[in-house]
Amino acid sequence: MPEIYTQNISGCMADMIGDDGLTGDALEMARTAAWDVWSAMRADIAEGGFPAVSIAQQSDDLAAVRDAAARLSTHCDTVAVIGVGGSSLGAEALCALGPTPPVDVRFLNNPDPETVARFKASVDFARVGLVMVSKSGGTAETLTLAMTLMPALIDMRGGDAVADYSVVIVEPGDNPIGRLAARWGVPVIEHPVDIGGRYSALTAVGLLPAALAGLDIAAVRAGAVEALETNLAGKSVDDVPAALGAAVSLALLQSQGARMSVLMPYADALAPFARWYRQLWAESVGKNGFGTTPIDALGSVDQHSQLQLYLDGPRDKMFTIVTQQLDGRGDRVSPELATFAGAAYLAGQTTGDLLAAEQEATIESLCAHGRPVRRIEVPRVDEAAIGALMVHFMLETVTAAFMLGIDPFDQPAVDDGKERARQRLAEAAGSAGGVAA
Amino acid sequence: MPEIYTQNISGCMADMIGDDGLTGDALEMARTAAWDVWSAMRADIAEGGFPAVSIAQQSDDLAAVRDAAARLSTHCDTVAVIGVGGSSLGAEALCALGPTPPVDVRFLNNPDPETVARFKASVDFARVGLVMVSKSGGTAETLTLAMTLMPALIDMRGGDAVADYSVVIVEPGDNPIGRLAARWGVPVIEHPVDIGGRYSALTAVGLLPAALAGLDIAAVRAGAVEALETNLAGKSVDDVPAALGAAVSLALLQSQGARMSVLMPYADALAPFARWYRQLWAESVGKNGFGTTPIDALGSVDQHSQLQLYLDGPRDKMFTIVTQQLDGRGDRVSPELATFAGAAYLAGQTTGDLLAAEQEATIESLCAHGRPVRRIEVPRVDEAAIGALMVHFMLETVTAAFMLGIDPFDQPAVDDGKERARQRLAEAAGSAGGVAA
Numbered sequence: 001m002p003e004i005y006t007q008n009i010s011g012c013m014a015d016m017i018g019d020d021g022l023t024g025d026a027l028e029m030a031r032t033a034a035w036d037v038w039s040a041m042r043a044d045i046a047e048g049g050f051p052a053v054s055i056a057q058q059s060d061d062l063a064a065v066r067d068a069a070a071r072l073s074t075h076c077d078t079v080a081v082i083g084v085g086g087s088s089l090g091a092e093a094l095c096a097l098g099p100t101p102p103v104d105v106r107f108l109n110n111p112d113p114e115t116v117a118r119f120k121a122s123v124d125f126a127r128v129g130l131v132m133v134s135k136s137g138g139t140a141e142t143l144t145l146a147m148t149l150m151p152a153l154i155d156m157r158g159g160d161a162v163a164d165y166s167v168v169i170v171e172p173g174d175n176p177i178g179r180l181a182a183r184w185g186v187p188v189i190e191h192p193v194d195i196g197g198r199y200s201a202l203t204a205v206g207l208l209p210a211a212l213a214g215l216d217i218a219a220v221r222a223g224a225v226e227a228l229e230t231n232l233a234g235k236s237v238d239d240v241p242a243a244l245g246a247a248v249s250l251a252l253l254q255s256q257g258a259r260m261s262v263l264m265p266y267a268d269a270l271a272p273f274a275r276w277y278r279q280l281w282a283e284s285v286g287k288n289g290f291g292t293t294p295i296d297a298l299g300s301v302d303q304h305s306q307l308q309l310y311l312d313g314p315r316d317k318m319f320t321i322v323t324q325q326l327d328g329r330g331d332r333v334s335p336e337l338a339t340f341a342g343a344a345y346l347a348g349q350t351t352g353d354l355l356a357a358e359q360e361a362t363i364e365s366l367c368a369h370g371r372p373v374r375r376i377e378v379p380r381v382d383e384a385a386i387g388a389l390m391v392h393f394m395l396e397t398v399t400a401a402f403m404l405g406i407d408p409f410d411q412p413a414v415d416d417g418k419e420r421a422r423q424r425l426a427e428a429a430g431s432a433g434g435v436a437a
Numbered sequence: 438m439p440e441i442y443t444q445n446i447s448g449c450m451a452d453m454i455g456d457d458g459l460t461g462d463a464l465e466m467a468r469t470a471a472w473d474v475w476s477a478m479r480a481d482i483a484e485g486g487f488p489a490v491s492i493a494q495q496s497d498d499l500a501a502v503r504d505a506a507a508r509l510s511t512h513c514d515t516v517a518v519i520g521v522g523g524s525s526l527g528a529e530a531l532c533a534l535g536p537t538p539p540v541d542v543r544f545l546n547n548p549d550p551e552t553v554a555r556f557k558a559s560v561d562f563a564r565v566g567l568v569m570v571s572k573s574g575g576t577a578e579t580l581t582l583a584m585t586l587m588p589a590l591i592d593m594r595g596g597d598a599v600a601d602y603s604v605v606i607v608e609p610g611d612n613p614i615g616r617l618a619a620r621w622g623v624p625v626i627e628h629p630v631d632i633g634g635r636y637s638a639l640t641a642v643g644l645l646p647a648a649l650a651g652l653d654i655a656a657v658r659a660g661a662v663e664a665l666e667t668n669l670a671g672k673s674v675d676d677v678p679a680a681l682g683a684a685v686s687l688a689l690l691q692s693q694g695a696r697m698s699v700l701m702p703y704a705d706a707l708a709p710f711a712r713w714y715r716q717l718w719a720e721s722v723g724k725n726g727f728g729t730t731p732i733d734a735l736g737s738v739d740q741h742s743q744l745q746l747y748l749d750g751p752r753d754k755m756f757t758i759v760t761q762q763l764d765g766r767g768d769r770v771s772p773e774l775a776t777f778a779g780a781a782y783l784a785g786q787t788t789g790d791l792l793a794a795e796q797e798a799t800i801e802s803l804c805a806h807g808r809p810v811r812r813i814e815v816p817r818v819d820e821a822a823i824g825a826l827m828v829h830f831m832l833e834t835v836t837a838a839f840m841l842g843i844d845p846f847d848q849p850a851v852d853d854g855k856e857r858a859r860q861r862l863a864e865a866a867g868s869a870g871g872v873a874a
Contacts, residue, residue, distance in 0.1 A: 084737070084738065084741040085738075085740075085741025085742050086741070089742065099551070099554075099555055099558070100555075100558065109738055110705055110735070110736075110737055110738050110792070111737065111767070111788040111789075111791045111792050111795075112703075112704060112705045112706075112767075112788070112792055113763065113766040113767025113768070113787065113788045113789040113792070114536070114704070114705065114706060114818070115705045115706075116767060116768060116788055117536075117767070118536050118537075121536070121537065138780065140780075140783065140791060141737060141741075141791065143778065143780055143783060144770055144783055144786070144788055144791050145788070147770045147771070147774050147775060147778065147780075147783065148767075148768035148769070148770060148788060149768075151771065151774065152768070174779075175779075176778035176779050176780045177778075179777065179778050179779060180774075180777075180778055183777065259696075259751065259753060260697070260730060266549075267549060267551070268547055268549045268551065268552045269549075269551060269552075275742075278742060278743065279741070279742035279743070282742060282743050282745060282746035282750070283742065283743075283745045283746065285746075286745055286746025286747075286749060286750035286751075287745065287746075287749045287750065288749065289749070289750065289751055289752070290750065290751070291746055291750040291751060292751075293697060293732070293746060293750070293751075293753075293754075295730070295732060298547070299547075300521070300547055300548065300578060301521065301522075301546055301547050303522075303851065303854055303855075304521040304522025304523070304578075304716070304851070305522050305526065305712075305715060305716035305719060305720065306715065306716070306719050306720075307850065307851050307854055308719060308720045308723055308724065308848040308849075308850050308851045309719035309720065309722075309723025309724075309728055309730060310723075311850035311851070311853065311854070312723060312724045312725065312726070312849070312850035313719070313723035313724065313726065313727065313728040313730070314696065314723075314726055314727070314728060314729075314730075315726070316696060316730075317730070326550065329550040330548070330549075330550025330553060330554075330585075331550070331553060331585035331586075331589070332585070333581055333584045333585060334584065334588060337584050337588065337617075338584060340616065340617075340620065341580065341584065341613035341614075341616050341617055342611075342612075342613050342616060343575065343577075343580055343584075343613045344863075345859050345862045345863040346577065346580060346581055346584065346862065349581065349862055349865070350550065351548040351549070351550045351553055351581055351582070351585065352548075352550040353862065353865065354548045354577060354578065354581050354858070354862065355547070355548050355549055355550070357858040357859075357861040357862045357865070358548075358578075358854075358858045360857075360858075360861060361854050361855075361857035361858035361861060362854055364857050365853050365854040365857055368853065369850070369853075381551070411745040412745075412749070413744065413745050413748035413749035413806070414740065414741070414744050414745050414748070416748065416802050416805070416806075417740055417744055417748075417795075417798050417799055417802040418740075418798075420797075420798035420801050420802055421791070421794045421795045421797075421798035422782050422794075424794040424797060424798060425782045425783065425786055425790065425791065425794045426781075426782040428786070428790065428794070
């Protein structure tokens with residue numbers, strides 16, 4: 001059986017790409033630091049001390065998720081997932097893998113009036129269900145969408161129906177979303193208290209939407225467990241892909257000024273995964289003036305958009321290309337037609353052959369231009385693969401943050417913006433007088 | 438009547454945001470350089486020397502676009518636009534504004550076998566039309582998708598039907614896509630020879646998909662013309678928003694190390710526009726080791742993903758927030774419900790009120806953290822606004838490139854990757870022997 005995923009960092013090294021790569025010495029310091037951090041965390045992780053990943057080893061909580069999905073699927077053609085940031089991005093990443101979803105899962109992650117209007121106009125509102133997700137239960141965007149859409153559904157179908165058509169995922173305790181759930185008898189699935197939003201993809205937050213979209217959620221967890229075990233089993237930093245990845249990232253930042261980290265999967269279905277990673281890395285590592293900026297890209301699309309800059313612009317990035325086995329997959333170009341068109345090199349090739357050639361060509365081209373590139377390969381983009389990738393990047397992110405002396409689990413700066421928005425609204429409500437009366 | 442768009446750079450200045458902003462002196466040098474470049478280009482642009490923008494002043498070419506759209510709309514429920522990079526991103530940006538499209542316009546911009554399979558499974562293939570776009574006529578991804586999908590359509594409906602169901606947009610002359618069009622009698626709209634792919638949004642490349650999606654394409658052009666005239670009318674750099682924007686960008690790069698440029702509209706419908714900008718800027722300015730890295734973001738979504746990094750990470754970015762007038766738009770939260778939930782600050786507020794408060798709060802928060810931010814405001818995100826924004830950013834990009842001594846119209850480095858992919862395929866075809874025979 002092939003490994004669940006593999007990592008190859010040779011394209012980050014000076015002996016492969018020249019002076020812009022890492023020397024053995026430059027990497028060695030970071031390897032040592034990464035191993036120290038990993039060694040200190042390892043036993044704790046193995047004993048469940050990082051619940052965001054060790055929850056993958058559970059299975060007794062999946063029945064509740066499947067039951068909720070089955071109930072919603074019975075009553076709904078469309079389910080809107082109302083949540084922002086970590087309450088949405090992991091679920092979006094997973095749902096992108098559902099080829100023929102039994103339920104149309106939509107994400108309402110922005111209080112944009114135009115988006116809400118289009119959503120309502122594009123669905124049979126009498127067959128819409130809601131999954132409302134907020135860890136704290138007080139997220140302004142989620143609350144506003146919930147407090148406008150739930151009453152609209154109740155107006156149409158009566159108060160009792162909302163209980164059948166909705167689910168709330170929230171921490172235990174008294175909070176606004178919890179109160180709304182209690183008011184209308186909406187079933188609640190508990191958001192684990194010890195798992196932060198951006199680390200919640202393997203909980204019900206990710207898995208309930210995934211189940212609605214038709215994914216095999218046990219396979220997601222199984223892939224996650226396999227990646228976790230691979231990392232935990234490593235006897236040196238070279239055998240712990242997450243720790244080695246963290247070491248390479250920080251060594252490239254420190255010795256080569258690679259202050260941006262581009263994640264570029266060669267699979268449309270992983271485009272939302274790259275945006276999930278973007279939040280994970282940015283909020284976990286970007287603080288106190290530290291951090292690198294994550295950038296999501298997509299192969300082969302961004303060869304025609306960003307590759308010029310990547311190859312020939314400033315030398316300030318590292319690249320992670322996520323590849324899959326594509327040869328022979330997809331529709332085949334007729335040799336006669338390709339020859340007629342004057343594109344003989346495409347004769348007999350499939351779409352997958354082309355995409356496979358492009359992912360190899362991009363890696364080669366980055367190396368030839370002295371741009372550090374690592375490759376992460378999965379056999380095929382499926383449930384197990386995305387579970388594994390999520391665990392890899394959660395472990396890598398936490399390792400990198402601790403190497404920098406940064407707390408990977410807080411996000412102190414965003415509260416400033418939230419408070420400013422809240423004040424503006426409170427002042428507007430006050431000055432408007434009658435509106436809020 | 439309000440202006441078509443306004444730009445406010447005060448949040449980039451030291452007297453507003455402190456030491457991380459520009460001093461008057463630092464901006465003055467860039468202003469002078471921008472004015473020199475602009476003055477040299479201005480007369481030429483006014484006389485049609487920058488056809489990507491001056492094409493907006495034409496209207497005689499719109500009838501052919503409308504005719505093609507009408508023909509496809511009659512025969513098709515779904516139209517797949519096959520094109521990559523500049524042959525896709527402008528059209529995607531425009532189509533995002535179509536709220537209730539008469540035809541379901543899809544973009545096939547990647548030879549991903551899984552995507553193609555899902556596309557076929559999700560449509561009535563007998564009612565699918567194709568718009569195939571490649572300036573050179575030789576783009577490998579476009580060719581491969583065209584050479585697999587066109588034969589499939591012909592198998593189903595017979596050879597004559599393709600002429601009714603398809604359009605090709607390509608430069609004149611002998612090239613692979615042109616040969617395929619000739620073979621099956623597919624109508625061709627000429628891609629202007631003097632407009633590069635990433636500058637083609639205001640040509641048929643952008644406007645045919647837009648017309649299919651139900652947009653008022655004359656209004657797109659009218660907004661573009663208004664923005665062009667605004668810029669051409671300026672008597673000093675302060676009255677030429679595109680030149681001033683270029684000056685601020687480069688001054689922030691040079692004096693403050695702002696090597697990333699984040700474009701963050703507060704409108705879901707502008708998310709694809711930000712990706713269009715990302716190509717425009719990256720391919721035009723990112724060469725010879727120069728350039729800044731464009732990053733697309735989305736308000737309010739990325740407040741819950743990237744804002745922590747933006748406020749508290751390294752000081753290496755400038756921000757452009759695109760705002761619109763949102764107050765009072767959208768569904769309103771019942772005061773009674775908000776009070777019951779314990780979120781009185783949302784009482785009587787609409788979704789638009791919340792989004793409006795958030796866009797202001799983000800700008801304030803960036804300023805308070807000393808992060809340079811400019812604001813570009815449109816009255817409302819509509820056809821005229823996006824036409825205007827496209828002209829603004831095309832003019833700004835070209836001005837910035839010339840200030841750096843860079844040719845904004847080539848992309849020399851991407852050919853390396855293309856050649857490598859082509860060689861791999863040719864070798865594979867050779868070694869496979871019989872496959873291509």
